[in-house]
Amino acid sequence: MFSNLTDKLETVFKKLRGAGMLSEKNIKDSMREVRQALLEADVNYKVAKRFVKSVQEKAVGESVLKSIEPGQQVIKIVHDELVSLLGNKAEPIAPIDKSPTVYMVCGLQGSGKTTLCGKLALMHRRKNKKPLLVAADIYRPAAVKQLKVIADSIAVEHFSLEGKKPPEICREAVKYAEKNFIDLVILDTAGRLHIDDELMTELEEIKEQVKPDELLLVADAMTGQDAVKVAEEFHKRLNITGVVLSKMDGDARGGAALSIREVTGCPIKLASIGEKLGDLEPFHPDRMASRILGMGDIVSLVEKAQETIDEGKAIEMQEKLLKAQFNFEDFLEQMNQIKKMGPLDGLLKMIPGVGKALKGVTVDEKNMERMVAIIKSMTIPERRNPGLIDGSRKRRIARGSGNSVQSVNQLLKQFYTMQKMFSNMNKGKFKGLPKGMMPF
Amino acid sequence: MFSSFDKLKKSLGKTKDRLIGQISQVVRRRKIDDDLLDEIEEILIEADVGVAATMRLIKSVKLKAKERKLTDGEDVLTLLKEEITVILARKGSPLFNENDPKPVVWLIVGVNGVGKTTTIGKLATKFSQDGKKVIIAACDTFRAAAIDQITIWAERSKVDIIKSQDGADPASVAFDAAKAAVARSADLLLVDTAGRLHTKANLMEELKKIKRVVNKAIPNAHIYSKLIIDGSTGQNAINQVKIFTEAVGCDGIIVTKLDGTAKGGVMIAVAEELGVPVDFIGLGETIDDLQRFDPTQFAEALCADG
Ligand SMILES: Nc1nc2c(ncn2[C@@H]2O[C@H](COP(=O)(O)OP(=O)(O)OP(=O)(O)O)[C@@H](O)[C@H]2O)c(=O)[nH]1
Ligand SMILES: Nc1nc2c(ncn2[C@@H]2O[C@H](COP(=O)(O)OP(=O)(O)OP(=O)(O)O)[C@@H](O)[C@H]2O)c(=O)[nH]1
Ligand SMILES: [Mg+2]
Ligand SMILES: [Mg+2]
Numbered sequence: 001m002f003s004n005l006t007d008k009l010e011t012v013f014k015k016l017r018g019a020g021m022l023s024e025k026n027i028k029d030s031m032r033e034v035r036q037a038l039l040e041a042d043v044n045y046k047v048a049k050r051f052v053k054s055v056q057e058k059a060v061g062e063s064v065l066k067s068i069e070p071g072q073q074v075i076k077i078v079h080d081e082l083v084s085l086l087g088n089k090a091e092p093i094a095p096i097d098k099s100p101t102v103y104m105v106c107g108l109q110g111s112g113k114t115t116l117c118g119k120l121a122l123m124h125r126r127k128n129k130k131p132l133l134v135a136a137d138i139y140r141p142a143a144v145k146q147l148k149v150i151a152d153s154i155a156v157e158h159f160s161l162e163g164k165k166p167p168e169i170c171r172e173a174v175k176y177a178e179k180n181f182i183d184l185v186i187l188d189t190a191g192r193l194h195i196d197d198e199l200m201t202e203l204e205e206i207k208e209q210v211k212p213d214e215l216l217l218v219a220d221a222m223t224g225q226d227a228v229k230v231a232e233e234f235h236k237r238l239n240i241t242g243v244v245l246s247k248m249d250g251d252a253r254g255g256a257a258l259s260i261r262e263v264t265g266c267p268i269k270l271a272s273i274g275e276k277l278g279d280l281e282p283f284h285p286d287r288m289a290s291r292i293l294g295m296g297d298i299v300s301l302v303e304k305a306q307e308t309i310d311e312g313k314a315i316e317m318q319e320k321l322l323k324a325q326f327n328f329e330d331f332l333e334q335m336n337q338i339k340k341m342g343p344l345d346g347l348l349k350m351i352p353g354v355g356k357a358l359k360g361v362t363v364d365e366k367n368m369e370r371m372v373a374i375i376k377s378m379t380i381p382e383r384r385n386p387g388l389i390d391g392s393r394k395r396r397i398a399r400g401s402g403n404s405v406q407s408v409n410q411l412l413k414q415f416y417t418m419q420k421m422f423s424n425m426n427k428g429k430f431k432g433l434p435k436g437m438m439p440f
Numbered sequence: 441m442f443s444s445f446d447k448l449k450k451s452l453g454k455t456k457d458r459l460i461g462q463i464s465q466v467v468r469r470r471k472i473d474d475d476l477l478d479e480i481e482e483i484l485i486e487a488d489v490g491v492a493a494t495m496r497l498i499k500s501v502k503l504k505a506k507e508r509k510l511t512d513g514e515d516v517l518t519l520l521k522e523e524i525t526v527i528l529a530r531k532g533s534p535l536f537n538e539n540d541p542k543p544v545v546w547l548i549v550g551v552n553g554v555g556k557t558t559t560i561g562k563l564a565t566k567f568s569q570d571g572k573k574v575i576i577a578a579c580d581t582f583r584a585a586a587i588d589q590i591t592i593w594a595e596r597s598k599v600d601i602i603k604s605q606d607g608a609d610p611a612s613v614a615f616d617a618a619k620a621a622v623a624r625s626a627d628l629l630l631v632d633t634a635g636r637l638h639t640k641a642n643l644m645e646e647l648k649k650i651k652r653v654v655n656k657a658i659p660n661a662h663i664y665s666k667l668i669i670d671g672s673t674g675q676n677a678i679n680q681v682k683i684f685t686e687a688v689g690c691d692g693i694i695v696t697k698l699d700g701t702a703k704g705g706v707m708i709a710v711a712e713e714l715g716v717p718v719d720f721i722g723l724g725e726t727i728d729d730l731q732r733f734d735p736t737q738f739a740e741a742l743c744a745d746g
Contacts, residue, residue, distance in 0.1 A: 042674030108697075222673060247552060250637040275635075
């Protein structure tokens with residue numbers, strides 16, 4: 001479904017190079033591919049159209065026509081332009097420069113507000129600030145309890161008032177905070193539709209009463225074309241100060257980010273990347289740009305790898321990989337390194353091209369554990385020279401590791417697939433792979 | 441029937457105005473040509489129908505117009521309505537099969553925050569009003585206060601609920617609930633599961649396990665997997681349907697939050713690409729904001745005047 005833009009552009013320009021001539025029409029064709037990639041990523045139609053128009057002007061004017069690698073050049077222009085639209089650098093959330101500072105969190109139903117409130121509280125508690133989580137959602141069944149459970153789990157104070165309307169609850173919460181040395185008041189409001197006039201008015205009232213220092217709109221990264229209307233309406237009524245993109249741990253391309261940014265002009269400040277309260281990151285425009293273009297989040301992967309992988313070992317590994325000379329001993333070592341990098345599922349998808357190349361090879365933690373068990377049941381010579389492993393050895397290894405012969409076969413097959421892949425990589429097919437990474 | 445049609449029409453009013461309403465304005469006093477089709481393409485994509493499905497729709501409208509020698513812009517509206525109805529109706533779905541042994545199990549699955557728990561509240565109400573004995577299994581033991589939330593919905597719909605504590609193994613809750621459903625001669629067991637992204641292999645395994653365990657508790661049970669999709673979801677819905685289907689199958693989709701301005705065009709994309717039927721649509725946060733999805737009625741409501 002999500003075809004790789006780089007491939008497509010290369011096709012466009014290959015055709016044109018064949019013709020021995022670059023023309024504006026070719027640029028137009030490539031822009032059509034760019035537009036399509038944006039639409040597939042759920043960038044709003046009108047936003048995509050405006051974007052492509054502005055990029056096209058740049059592309060025609062600039063060096064693309066003369067460039068030796070026009071495909072790359074176009075991608076670069078598109079990517080840079082996206083980054084600049086998304087905000088160039090990560091913009092921080094309002095600092096706690098007075099007590100109490102007030103954050104107000106709003107958005108559509110189920111977007112991830114309550115969870116975000118917990119994450120913000122944890123983030124600041126870790127910096128030795130004293131947050132207060134305020135339950136301003138009196139509508140959703142068990143919403144107050146949900147926030148209380150979250151507050152208790154991170155040892156943060158919780159505030160709720162029975163029988164009161166949200167604006168009053170929030171006002172009282174701020175008063176309470178002033179008296180009780182609270183540094184940060186976080187208001188968890190109920191989910192609502194942007195067209196629900198009554199509930200939107202309620203938000204205006206809350207804002208009016210507590211004058212928040214940060215008014216965050218939480219938007220689900222999976223949102224489609226409607227993101228524009230939602231953001232526009234929330235911004236019009238509340239003048240939001242920042243956006244948080246939630247559920248970024250999935251595989252949505254997240255074009256909504258571009259749409260929201262464009263129609264509100266508000267910075268996207270944070271990315272919510274999981275259900276756990278520690279799963280919160282600064283928003284990175286450059287990574288988002290790659291993701292929207294379907295080019296994977298290579299920067300994050302490299303960063304993660306650099307944080308955890310032993311440099312010397314990495315270099316050694318890379319040499320082996322490139323010569324396709326690695327064996328099961330290296331495999332084990334690599335698994336240990338990768339385990340240190342955290343949950344695997346997100347990891348692999350960050351590598352452009354690899355997801356496709358390894359289709360059908362399932363990757364998950366349990367599978368990894370099984371592989372480790374199987375390898376550990378091999379003798380050292382077998383690990384160093386997998387060619388040795390014949391039928392009877394397979395049966396022994398299977399028994400020893402408590403697995404089926406089928407699983408052993410599967411692992412061997414995977415191993416050979418990888419070997420083949422790396423010899424391809426050696427021929428330059430997987431440029432994006434960070435050094436020392438074994439992408440199984 | 442009539443009042444439900446009116447409600448649907450009203451709820452979809454905004455959708456209608458912007459989708460078909462928009463189309464009917466665009467086509468007025470125009471000839472069918474590339475410019476017109478481009479404008480319609482824009483309207484469809486803005487409804488989340490998606491690039492691929494939109495292209496196919498446009499292509500077949502073009503083809504049909506040619507076959508039937510239609511040149512009038514307004515004919516596009518008729519053709520589109522036809523096309524959309526056909527796509528959405530391609531796989532009509534009975535909610536239950538006549539000879540399903542009791543209890544029937546509905547496993548309610550989907551990504552985070554789409555409306556699974558709320559929809560269970562609505563379904564429980566609907567089916568118990570239809571005279572079925574319904575039991576709810578509170579298998580989201582992960583999210584904060586998820587059990588409290590589903591308990592409130594069970595109270596509202598006056599049905600029994602089987603639950604455990606936060607952090608309990610969801611499969612074991614499912615097992616107990618399945619046993620209870622048999623013991624109490626229930627007709628329908630609705631299983632609320634925790635939200636999970638389809639990309640998380642271990643969580644998808646957990647779903648499979650829940651299904652296996654229910655099967656163990658009720659050996660010949662017909663377990664339907666119902667996937668809940670947020671109506672404002674973009675093209676990611678296609679991956680959601682694909683991967684949930686791979687894990688536990690998908691016997692039907694319920695599209696929620698169509699009371700907003702999102703047009704739910706992704707329904708067309710999903711039906712077109714994967715042929716999974718839409719069973720119900722959610723139109724609000726209260727207990728009776730649920731409608732049986734009827735493709736013809738839906739297309740009519742979308743296309744009706746005024
Ligand atoms: N995978 C993932 N799930 C998330 C993330 N943020 C929130 N969730 C989940 O999304 C669901 C909804 O989150 P809530 O925080 O309850 O959302 P809300 O906006 O407060 O919902 P309402 O109050 O009903 O409008 C829950 O299952 C959360 O665990 C995220 O970044 N990633
Ligand atoms: N407007 C509108 N809101 C809905 C609809 N269905 C559910 N909601 C709201 O969406 C939010 C999330 O609903 P839940 O039922 O908790 O969603 P869930 O899928 O169970 O969420 P998790 O269990 O956290 O994954 C709540 O605020 C619901 O009130 C609908 O059809 N329309
Ligand atoms: Mg909430
Ligand atoms: Mg739920």
